[in-house]
């Protein structure tokens with residue numbers, strides 16, 4: 001895993017006066033599942049559209065699968081798969097007809113096309129729906145069909161733009177199993193999401209906010225870098241504790257999770273639990289302990305804490 005299939009320097013895109021993506025440097029190695037994590041409007045779709053050659057950058061250099069963009073957009077199109085946020089297949093064609101149609105666009109025909117459609121129907125658990133109109137399927141079935149269509153031509157590189165935003169947790173889990181299967185076969189995957197649990201499944205990820213990359217790395221490393229900075233408080237009156245604690249210079253943020261308050265302290269603090277204890281009312285009966293950092297903590301530490 002040491003060949004960059006996506007490489008960008010200073011990539012940017014402006015709409016009028018507004019920079020939707022700014023100064024983005026990116027390197028995605030072959031075989032990797034690379035995640036873009038960020039809230040709505042942070043520039044995930046705009047970046048993916050530039051990397052697929054569909055949108056011309058306003059600034060920067062970008063090379064995907066050896067093609068400099070936008071010049072190499074046409075040859076690139078045959079080598080990549082792209083699953084957009086919106087269901088873009090034909091609701092009035094059946095599942096099998098949709099796959100045959102997309103297969104033909106990618107130059108498959110005859111026995112090869114029939115075999116590939118049969119294979120995909122089985123692999124993506126769509127055999128029972130083969131003759132059903134795509135428009136009448138459930139969210140999870142549509143999403144499996146969209147993924148099957150995106151990989152019909154066995155692309156080396158697959159772009160998925162918030163692929164699971166409209167499906168239930170069970171469908172999301174099985175969708176990710178399919179992504180790991182594709183990755184194990186050597187497909188490089190770039191996936192955007194605003195779900196922390198999905199981002200944590202990626203080999204590597206970038207956190208985007210307001211069109212800029214705030215941080216990137218392996219999820220475990222990013223979380224490990226916050227060791228010793230997350231304190232969990234369990235006790236009564238957490239709303240009032242929160243307003244007291246966020247007013248401290250030593251505290252970067254605090255967020256309630258059920259019966260607990262997670263407090264992220266500034267880097268370099270010698271004894272975070274003691275600092276927090278001192279700030280709480282004398283005799284406050286709550287429990288304080290250092291907690292294992294989560295990806296949400298990473299997100300809060302490197303952004304303005306905007307809700308995703």
Ligand SMILES: Nc1ncnc2c1ncn2[C@@H]1O[C@H](COP(=O)(O)OP(=O)(O)OP(=O)(O)O)[C@@H](O)[C@H]1O
Nearest residue numbers: 015019020038039040041042043044045046047162
């Ligand atoms: N064609 C366009 N014309 C003008 N502004 C645009 C256009 N496309 C995107 N933008 C703006 O660029 C910013 C980034 O949008 P983008 O769709 O890339 O974000 P996103 O992270 O994919 O969010 P979402 O998940 O909501 O699609 C937003 O402020 C959006 O309004």
